[in-house]
Amino acid sequence: MIRKTPMNTENKTTMQAMIAETANEPLKLTDIERPVAGEGQVLIKIIASSVSPLDNKIRTGKGAHAHQPLPAVLGMDVTGIVEAAGAGVTAFKARDEVYGLAGGIGGLQGSLAQYGVFDADLLAVKPSNLSFRQAAAMPLNFITAWEGLVDRAQVHAGQKVLVHGGAGGVGHNVVQIARTFGADVYATGSAGQQQYIESIGATFIDYRATTIDEYVNKYTAGEGFDIVYDTLGGATLDASFNAVRYYTGHVVSCLGWGEHKLAPLSFRGATYSGVFTLMPMLTGKGRKHHGEIMQEATKLAEAGKLVPLVDERRFTLATAQEAHDIVENGKSVGKLVVDVAE
Template sequence: MSTSPTSTPTMQALVLASHHGALTPTWLPRPQPDAGQVLVRIHASGVNPLDTKIRAGAAEHAQQPLPAILGMDLAGVVEEVGHGVSRFQVGDEVYGFTGGIGGLQGSLAQYAAVDARLIACKPANVTMREAAALPLVFITAWEGLVDRAKVGSGHKVLVHGGAGGVGHVAVQLARARGADVFATGTAAQAAYIRSIGATPIDYETTSVEAYVNAFTEGKGFDIVYDTVGGPVLDASFLAVRRYSGHVVTSLGWGTHKLAPLSFRGATFSGVFTLLPILTGQFREHHGEIMEQATALAEAGQLKPLLDPTTFTLDTADKAHALLADGCARGKVVVSVLA
């Protein structure tokens, strides 16, 4: 990228002008924090599957008008504090899910003015890249397991997609809250799933009936968290415990028959993590959840799995391509500040 053409406060950002278009390097005015906001110098931007869907025009629920700066997760340093903000001060290292949807500026830029309710102080023992990988997936895991299912000690929890973005965080969160955790994945993912404290289940070779019988004596799991959607959500209805069981999904977009769930007398919840960003309501809860993430990370109970490839603003297109192609080996992060 070139250097700034003027002395006016500006920033470099990647702008998506049209669906399926390029992420174009662009000079823009540096934002100023309004009341209730802080200006963050962005060090790292997390890339999520939803970013690639927005770019492809396949995410109507995200409501991001173009042209736009994408990127929902960020980690960085507070540069300025807007009126009425007392939780943060200049120099604080922070992270959160702060934009990239709902008309809000995303994190593929050098700076962003963000709602202070959405962020928390970054864990001292994780890097900026690791911090930028956590917000959206951790909030999604927390809302499902804690807010909806009230996970705790003594629960048997099944996480579908235990090595995925939300899944690997959900496993660690459930473990930290005292649950006995099981997670589906491929045979190649078994070692990693085991390393984060869950019993791996090879979904390609093991039927729902077989693993329910093997791990719950046929009774079913107390909590089933579906992070995959489609037929996996249908399978979740067959794997949950009768009467007291609870199924949660973060991808319940399809049409599903609820009869199998009803026949088991179990309950069901959906998670829509974007809602506070889109509506402006309950944003403080996202900040509260991120504070919980900080506590768990600093206690050694939460660590994101990162794809080893290093991307910058110059190569962010390749980061999107890696994720869209399904070739990522962990969370994909773009380093904004070298």
């Protein structure tokens, strides 16, 4: 429950936050009670947040699967500095720089606020070579990519991996992770995305100019890709079933929410996995693994093998609604980041 207090920025028991009060209304800058870390939690001074399509769906009343009752502080990705650790927390201490996918759904406070209390199991130490802005852009997209590619499909060296939407939020993480495992990576996109897709190590496929049969024949001699990661859903997921390798191939989707005919997949003897990244926050199960995945993200980033794509435009807590509007209209290039601490 959000308890509002009179606006008073000097009061150390309160903080400013952007509140989604009712569905499909603009976010409102409000003073609310500052939380206190409980057992297994850390209190974070939030430096940066980011805006995902799901954040916007919750705000507009279209994200029922996130189970976030309004009014609420939104924002799933968070990065900041630990102010205090609650009882039982040994992994973090005051002044540690951390990040994670930690709030904004399932009744949990989000990151569009000056401070937040989050489950320590969901967090990891921020990469030392990345800015807070870059770190804020990573958690949701990286975890979604890792769960599908590593946990489900078990990517390994020598495989051919096809990524649908290689320049997208999840897609550019899938490409970079697959490359670190030694896979040969191919990624679909529009002509304007070719330079970026090739810059992160994938062979570019113009999905508008090339048919599935053409690129399957060209790059796999008609056998299909070992792993196909679909980040778009709908017809693209259906197409993925026709692009995967016979017998040993595996299709992964983070947007497999519609109705699909499995016959093409079955006739190839291939397998499928769905990814629902929100599960640990909604159920409390598997939260520690999300923290472990973010530890892997830190290792890759510090090794120079992972660079998040961040939109250059700047937003403050007070102008976060502008970022939501851009996401709603589909006009961002990379993750939109809100600088909470100015």
